[in-house]
Amino acid sequence: MTAQPVEPAPRHPRKTLRGIREALPADQVAAFETERDGLDLEDLTRVAAFRDKWWARAVTARDAQLxxxxxxxMAGDLDLAEPWSLASGQ
Structure with a gap:
């Protein structure tokens, strides 16, 4: 008997229209579809900007802690670790 590798669930949605749409909250899907349907596919810069914008929203929606x-x-309330000196002997 051989063991099959276990693949962890992907942390981020796939960078496909379907992957992004499925990861968006329900209240953002209509805006996504409206913007997608009006997208000029000949303008590759705008296509990339559209993908990046909505993928980032999908990632954020998937990870509530993020x-x-x-x-x-943004409010200045995030607890960060204290920096340490990289200089030796201090």
């Missing part, structure tokens, strides 16, 4: 950490960081 969203709360981002809000805390």
């Amino acid at each position: 969203d709360s950490d981002s809000d805390a960081a």
